[in-house]
Amino acid sequence: MHKILIALFIFLTVGSFQYKMAQGSENNVPSEQIKGADELTGEEPEKEKSELARMMEDIDKNYKIVEEISGYYKYKKKQWKQILEAGENIAKVTKKVRIKYAKPDDFKYEEQMKIMQVEAEKMAEIAKNGDKEGALEDQQWQVRRLRQTCAICHKHLDIHIYPNLYKEKKHSG
Numbered sequence: 001m002h003k004i005l006i007a008l009f010i011f012l013t014v015g016s017f018q019y020k021m022a023q024g025s026e027n028n029v030p031s032e033q034i035k036g037a038d039e040l041t042g043e044e045p046e047k048e049k050s051e052l053a054r055m056m057e058d059i060d061k062n063y064k065i066v067e068e069i070s071g072y073y074k075y076k077k078k079q080w081k082q083i084l085e086a087g088e089n090i091a092k093v094t095k096k097v098r099i100k101y102a103k104p105d106d107f108k109y110e111e112q113m114k115i116m117q118v119e120a121e122k123m124a125e126i127a128k129n130g131d132k133e134g135a136l137e138d139q140q141w142q143v144r145r146l147r148q149t150c151a152i153c154h155k156h157l158d159i160h161i162y163p164n165l166y167k168e169k170k171h172s173g
Contacts, residue, residue, distance in 0.1 A: 003036055083124075090116070098117065116153070
């Protein structure tokens with residue numbers, strides 16, 4: 001009995017040590033030293049992930065600009081200019097993402113990325129005609145279309161922008 005307890009203690013100690021080392025090594029190992037992981041798991045190399053993440057952050061930054069303005073009841077020239085620039089930037093970056101990170105085998109992803117580019121282009125076109133009647137309402141609609149497109153794609157890819165809001169609940173057995 002005594003030998004079993006000692007063996008169990010050693011096993012738990014080693015397991016705990018390995019777990020702590022694995023958690024710490026995720027943040028400390030340079031991506032250049034991790035070779036072949038993408039081939040084995042099908043994941044993108046770290047460089048591509050970080051580049052894609054930067055591109056998506058650029059889209060998000062521009063989206064937040066138009067989202068903030070979308071609640072206004074009247075836009076000034078400065079705001080129409082911001083909307084125009086944001087729409088053009090979102091369309092441009094989305095086009096790059098669609099080319100560089102295409103997923104031809106994932107129809108839903110491809111469809112949503114195309115819709116996002118088209119809706120951003122529409123947003124820029126509306127901003128060019130901001131002085132016309134109905135432009136404000138159309139612009140507000142475009143912001144909602146972008147929000148909807150992002151939400152559908154993120155849900156499809158199981159990406160939670162704010163993961164702390166979606167903590168998994170533990171069920172008692």
